[in-house]
Amino acid sequence: MTAPYxxxxxxxxxxxxxxxxxxxxxxxxxxKTRCRLLGRDCRVFNQGDGRIRAHALLxxxxxxxxxxxxxxxxxxxxxAAGEMFGTMALFTDRRYPADAETLTEVVExxxxxxxxxxxxxRYPQIAINALKIxxxxxxxxxxxxxxxxxxxxxxxxxxxxxxxxxxxxxxxQDGVTIPFPLRRKDxxxxxxxxxxxxxxxxxxxxxxxxxxxxxxxxxxTKLSAIERIADDEHT
Numbered sequence: 001m002t003a004p005y006x007x008x009x010x011x012x013x014x015x016x017x018x019x020x021x022x023x024x025x026x027x028x029x030x031x032k033t034r035c036r037l038l039g040r041d042c043r044v045f046n047q048g049d050g051r052i053r054a055h056a057l058l059x060x061x062x063x064x065x066x067x068x069x070x071x072x073x074x075x076x077x078x079x080a081a082g083e084m085f086g087t088m089a090l091f092t093d094r095r096y097p098a099d100a101e102t103l104t105e106v107v108e109x110x111x112x113x114x115x116x117x118x119x120x121x122r123y124p125q126i127a128i129n130a131l132k133i134x135x136x137x138x139x140x141x142x143x144x145x146x147x148x149x150x151x152x153x154x155x156x157x158x159x160x161x162x163x164x165x166x167x168x169x170x171x172x173q174d175g176v177t178i179p180f181p182l183r184r185k186d187x188x189x190x191x192x193x194x195x196x197x198x199x200x201x202x203x204x205x206x207x208x209x210x211x212x213x214x215x216x217x218x219x220x221t222k223l224s225a226i227e228r229i230a231d232d233e234h235t
Contacts, residue, residue, distance in 0.1 A: 005107055007035045007058075012109075015056050017084055017129050025123045032115040036108050044100035044108060045086060052094055053110040055086040060106030061168065061180035065189075066098045075189040078103075078180065080168035084133055090116065103180040148192045156191040157201045158230035161211075165220055174212065175221035182218050 009026040012018050018029060034053075038044065044055065047067055062079040076098060079085045089096050090113050111119075120127045140163070147156050161178075169176040188198040205211050210222045220226055 005035060005037055007033065007109070011058050014058075014082060015084070016082065016133055017056065017126060019129055020125050021123060025119075025125075028122070029111075029119050029126075032111055032119065034110050036110075038102050038106050038108060040102055040104055042102045042106075044102065045096050047096055047099045049096045050094060052089045052096060053086065053112055054084065054090055054116050055100070055108060055110045056084045057081050058107040058109060060108075061103040062106065062108075063101050063103050063186070064098045065101070073099075075186045077190075078164065078168070078186075080180075083167075084130075086110075087130070088134070144190075144192075153191065153193050153197045154201055155230055155232070156193065157187060157198060158226050160187055160190050161218070161220060161226055162223075162230055165223070169220075172219060175219045176223055177217060177219040179217070181216040183216060 007030065009023060009030055012026050012029055012033070013021070018026060021029070035058075038060075044062060045052075057079055059081050061081075062085060063075055064077040064079060064085060065073050065075045067073045077085075079100070085100060086096055094113075116126075120130070143159075147159055151159075164178050164182070165176045168179060170179050171177075184198050184202060185195050187202075188195045191198065202211070202213065205226075206213060208225070210220070210225045212219045212221055
């Protein structure tokens with residue numbers, strides 16, 4: 001991505017973190033904002049880095065993954081346009097808990113810890129918005145833990161696809177498309193199951209016409225069918 005990007009007050013107003021701010025407040029935040037245009041497969045930050053910033057996406061998609069002491073890596077979340085990421089490190093041990101890598105070309109904005117805390121102090125609405133964002137993330141994590149403990153693989157895969165469709169899905173002629181590369185391993189990581197199990201489920205659904213996968217882009221063609229699977233306690 002090489003074209004210049006003109007960052008405006010309107011760009012920031014579309015982020016949940018800055019909802020409800022006045023034009024003057026947005027201008028103050030804008031003055032402290034760093035904007036970067038990154039290509040696909042670029043590392044935004046690394047797990048364990050200590051030079052932290054709060055990040056948000058204006059365009060594109062990012063994959064968040066964690067590595068264990070044995071070198072194994074799992075995907076824990078995808079970030080879509082309009083969402084914050086990397087922010088939890090500001091309020092914990094001041095080290096990024098995961099890697100962030102671009103899946104597409106992205107427009108990424110960020111703020112240093114002193115600058116973000118300064119505008120939070122000056123405009124408490126930002127802090128309130130941040131609490132709401134964190135609350136939603138915790139709620140989602142609770143849902144995922146419950147699914148891992150109580151639901152079979154089919155339902156967990158269905159819930160994962162529905163969350164991704166709600167988060168980033170784009171309406172297409174043949175359904176709802178998840179607009180970034182989505183490996184079956186990524187879905188397996190998020191669902192807490194094996195690649196084999198996810199491949200079995202997705203292949204069956206493709207045969208039934210519930211979804212289409214092409215070049216790692218997945219389109220849900222029968223959203224109601226996936227919703228029924230997610231809600232069916234007997235699957």
